[in-house]
Amino acid sequence: MNERDSERVAAWLTREGHVPSADESGADLIIINTCSIRKKAEDKVYSLVGRLEKEKQKRPRLILAVAGCVAEQEGENLLRRFPGLNLVFGTHQVGRVAGLVAKAQAGERISLVGPLPDADRLAGYLPFHRAPGVSTFVTIMEGCDNWCSYCVVPALRGRELCRPPEEISGEIRSLVEAGYREVTLIGQNVNSYRSGNGLSFPGLLKLAAGIPGVSRLRFATSHPKDLSPELIRAFAEIPNLARHIHLPAQSGSNRVLAAMNRRYTREDYLDKVERLRAACPDIAITTDMIIGFPGEDEPDFRQTMDLLEKARFDGSFSFVFSPRPGTRAADLPGPVENADGKRRLKIFQDRQDEITEEINRALVGRVHEVLIEGINPRPCAGKCASLSGRTSGNKIVHLPGSLDLIGKITPVRITEAAIHSLRGTIEDNLVSPEPGPKEAKC
Ligand code: SAH
Numbered sequence: 276m277n278e279r280d281s282e283r284v285a286a287w288l289t290r291e292g293h294v295p296s297a298d299e300s301g302a303d304l305i306i307i308n309t310c311s312i313r314k315k316a317e318d319k320v321y322s323l324v325g326r327l328e329k330e331k332q333k334r335p336r337l338i339l340a341v342a343g344c345v346a347e348q349e350g351e352n353l354l355r356r357f358p359g360l361n362l363v364f365g366t367h368q369v370g371r372v373a374g375l376v377a378k379a380q381a382g383e384r385i386s387l388v389g390p391l392p393d394a395d396r397l398a399g400y401l402p403f404h405r406a407p408g409v410s411t412f413v414t415i416m417e418g419c420d421n422w423c424s425y426c427v428v429p430a431l432r433g434r435e436l437c438r439p440p441e442e443i444s445g446e447i448r449s450l451v452e453a454g455y456r457e458v459t460l461i462g463q464n465v466n467s468y469r470s471g472n473g474l475s476f477p478g479l480l481k482l483a484a485g486i487p488g489v490s491r492l493r494f495a496t497s498h499p500k501d502l503s504p505e506l507i508r509a510f511a512e513i514p515n516l517a518r519h520i521h522l523p524a525q526s527g528s529n530r531v532l533a534a535m536n537r538r539y540t541r542e543d544y545l546d547k548v549e550r551l552r553a554a555c556p557d558i559a560i561t562t563d564m565i566i567g568f569p570g571e572d573e574p575d576f577r578q579t580m581d582l583l584e585k586a587r588f589d590g591s592f593s594f595v596f597s598p599r600p601g602t603r604a605a606d607l608p609g610p611v612e613n614a615d616g617k618r619r620l621k622i623f624q625d626r627q628d629e630i631t632e633e634i635n636r637a638l639v640g641r642v643h644e645v646l647i648e649g650i651n652p653r654p655c656a657g658k659c660a661s662l663s664g665r666t667s668g669n670k671i672v673h674l675p676g677s678l679d680l681i682g683k684i685t686p687v688r689i690t691e692a693a694i695h696s697l698r699g700t701i702e703d704n705l706v707s708p709e710p711g712p713k714e715a716k717c
């Protein structure tokens with residue numbers, strides 16, 4: 276979401292004549308787009324602003340700005356804490372960035388945060404501007420109404436607001452014309468999408484998938500409580516919908532899930548996993564997990580480990596609980612000792628790595644459709660071009676091949692598997708009856 280928001284900021288600024296700088300040292304304006312989801316993300320912002328403030332002593336004309344969730348959370352406090360900071364603007368102010376920067380350049384120190392009327396929030400979406408590539412994001416909704424007890428997002432990104440389907444499909448059409456082949460529809464809880472005229476999220480998926488030129492469609496993130504039978508069917512019915520779902524579980528303990536205000540049980544969650552796999556047997560399922568939530572004891576943690584064994588996630592993002600200002604969970608009794616949280620996290624992550632590796636190894640010898648995204652950032656030593664792409668299940672694959680494959684869906688036989696990526700070779704004979712490992716010679 277933040278990557279996309281940064282592109283939106285860049286779009287508004289380029290429209291007013293600003294030019295992107297190749298690097299930080301040549302810039303007259305530096306905007307730090309921030310995340311406040313965990314304390315560590317927030318702390319990184321403060322150390323970066325501190326470093327840039329020192330830089331500003333050498334370059335007094337440099338304009339420094341902080342945007343995004345930390346800006347929304349702290350507002351004027353940031354101007355007080357960092358005298359070298361010129362501008363603070365919150366999550367709803369993206370569409371106003373050019374005017375704010377002009378004022379900062381004229382010498383004002385400004386902090387602008389807080390909600391906006393719906394029409395103004397939605398107006399912040401145009402025009403668009405993207406990093407070059409094969410895959411891109413399209414925001415379909417803003418904000419979140421779920422109020423999970425640990426999470427700052429509803430307070431900082433506001434209430435849920437859906438973009439109209441015509442605007443979303445118009446944006447996707449222009450992206451396809453510009454050469455993008457894969458679109459990821461993004462929002463905090465995409466499966467609660469409902470347009471003004473009643474189009475549901477599965478309806479929106481069908482609309483987007485049907486746009487000529489969309490080779491592959493993805494979405495993130497889904498809340499398990501809103502995962503409808505219609506959405507599960509979509510995986511079986513929409514051929515270009517990637518066979519991957521990111522479905523954050525957060526915990527395997529019903530007691531902890533209730534304290535988190537997630538509004539589903541472990542049984543509900545596992546039932547949905549089973550239904551997804553029944554509808555689409557090769558679907559990849561990934562998750563988010565919070566370890567050491569207040570009150571989590573060893574039996575609760577064992578339930579989380581048990582959920583991991585039962586769901587066998589392809590991968591997960593897991594973190595120790597971080598108390599966030601203004602959230603209900605920050606004041607809950609029974610904080611888990613940091614050492615216990617870290618120990619449990621390691622147990623969880625080690626087991627997840629083993630499962631990921633087992634799942635990935637089972638792919639060796641099979642042919643997968645890989646959307647080639649670009650040149651492998653860490654190429655192999657040989658003379659051939661080394662490409663990178665992703666399977667429908669969102670696994671990164673490195674393979675030798677020519678540059679004209681970039682942007683194309685290509686059959687690739689997987690030859691090697693590790694935790695974070697696969698290796699493969701292009702399968703020339705599509706109807707090869709006998710899958711068998713081949714060495715990737717490069
Ligand atoms: N809307 C998405 C998640 C957005 S935040 C969803 O509900 O799935 C991304 C992830 O950060 C969450 O899934 C959660 O696992 C993690 N997270 C959020 N708040 C956190 C906190 N206070 N401490 C630790 N992890 C947190």
Ligand code: SF4
Nearest residue numbers: 419421422423426428
């Ligand atoms: Fe945060 Fe929960 Fe909303 Fe996700 S669904 S953004 S975790 S409040």
